Amino acid sequence: MNEFDLIARYFSRPVRRAALGVGDDCALLQPAEGMQLAVSSDMLVEGRHFFPDVDVSALGHKALAVNLSDLAACGAQPLAFTLALALPRADEAWLAAFSRGLFALADAHGCELVGGDTTQGPLNICITVFGEVPRGQALLRSGARAGDDIYVSGTLGDARLALEALRGKLTLPPEWMAAARLRLEQPTPRIALGMALRGVATSAIDISDGLLGDLGHILKASGTGARIDTSIAINLIADGTYLERARGLFSHETRLGCVLAGGDDYELAFTAPVSARPAVQAAALQAQTPVTRLGSIENAPGLRLVDAAGQPVVGPFASFDHFA
């Protein structure tokens, strides 16, 4: 099967919203009146972002999910994506499974494949995603202000637990492992929440490298500091369901480390004024996505971890760095 057959068989579908899709030199996109186009690119590399024995359909999901998560963090509605794929060989079973997972998520968000590239090489998946956001309403990293509340969506840390379990470093009970592995391999981009937070949140980011590191980007871009209540944060682990088991199995430090610096969560961290608390709850309800308030933005630079009594907490919670 040559490159063109391969594209035709697995990656050519009629487009409905784009002006022109796969099969010409360029795709053509036409943002609606008054809309800006939000654009993001992410590259997934075997051995770095996924294991060689990963479920391939899940990989198709995740490759798009991590990109959609960037749209979510901007409050953008998914529109289209391009896929560039380097494959060691044209493996039909691989392509069938990959495209199945990819398109299931794409269809769920009305996001259509409009172009891309396939080539031979070490397995590498590069997706560029396009979304629409009303002009001037994109959620940026730079809008946090002293006094704002800090929220995160969903739960944190289970993806890291699953990763460590797959590495053989720890063991999770089977049913929890299944749930945690879903969090690692098939993260949920918080598109509906991001859109619902337009005009409500003052800043937002998606948590890919770990809460502390990613929140740090908001603080830097906004010129502020923050305080995080670790007594709230630590309960974000174990998907809510397995909290008691988590307490029995893992130290406080391990649990907090996974929540604060685990990475691969693809939840949203965002800020909003205290006056917007009802609006944040309404957005969470509308998006059917739980959110937790776990701190506040402060003028003093730096990120302070405190306990329930407001006392400083210290810990070795360095954030994940791709070149560390």
Add this chain to the structure above:
Amino acid sequence: MNEFDLIARYFSRPVRRAALGVGDDCALLQPAEGMQLAVSSDMLVEGRHFFPDVDVSALGHKALAVNLSDLAACGAQPLAFTLALALPRADEAWLAAFSRGLFALADAHGCELVGGDTTQGPLNICITVFGEVPRGQALLRSGARAGDDIYVSGTLGDARLALEALRGKLTLPPEWMAAARLRLEQPTPRIALGMALRGVATSAIDISDGLLGDLGHILKASGTGARIDTSIAINLIADGTYLERARGLFSHETRLGCVLAGGDDYELAFTAPVSARPAVQAAALQAQTPVTRLGSIENAPGLRLVDAAGQPVVGPFASFDHFA
């Protein structure tokens, strides 16, 4: 140097036209009133698209050039691009050279870097490029009609000669090799010509895989066939300058093979009605890019190679295929 320092040092520049550039979850683009956004992605893999000992600055040029070439083939004006980069390690000398070549070409076309991704992995460069084209005026592959002339820009085949020379399969005189190597390693995207051909050309494509294969995409998309005069085509080799030497050094078949199926030319192949011959010449003049008329579109399916007398020519001119 960690990932964020690396992005800041080599790939963060203020944007002038984009609404938001590098440093947030998404970039924000705003096509001008009445414009569509043309989008294309290309991925370059070491060993497949370039040699490990390639001049790194030239690689930066080529990675963007092959994408700009897709915009040229649509008649789009470059606007912005994203860069996703997998690197074995954060090598400052490599990054300095790569970004130098990349930005030199980007600046020449007013095309700004608005986002991307860096990660550790086997060397892989994925660029997604964005251009603007007036609504409904993009040059497509599907517009060729029987009777249209077929043109190519510039010259063809030298990139393949340089490739074969680098592989040790043939030898070129030094000054010709230097010129041919520039064609291979630093191709010129025909942006000005593509824009000048809006409303003139009926179809267009850029020649990355070889003239016959890429012209074949136009024929398929347009539901037509074509006739190419090989006695004209064969003189497109040797950059015009070294034609006599080419005749002395290489067989007719080698020369014709490089022109028809060499690949990596990044010239434009396009069609236009006979009535548009003066307009095509005017476009070529305006873009300061030579064009050569070398055949015509026909109703009968298939691509016929003919000699100066119109007699059929046969030859083993299969086009390059990335999975062949």
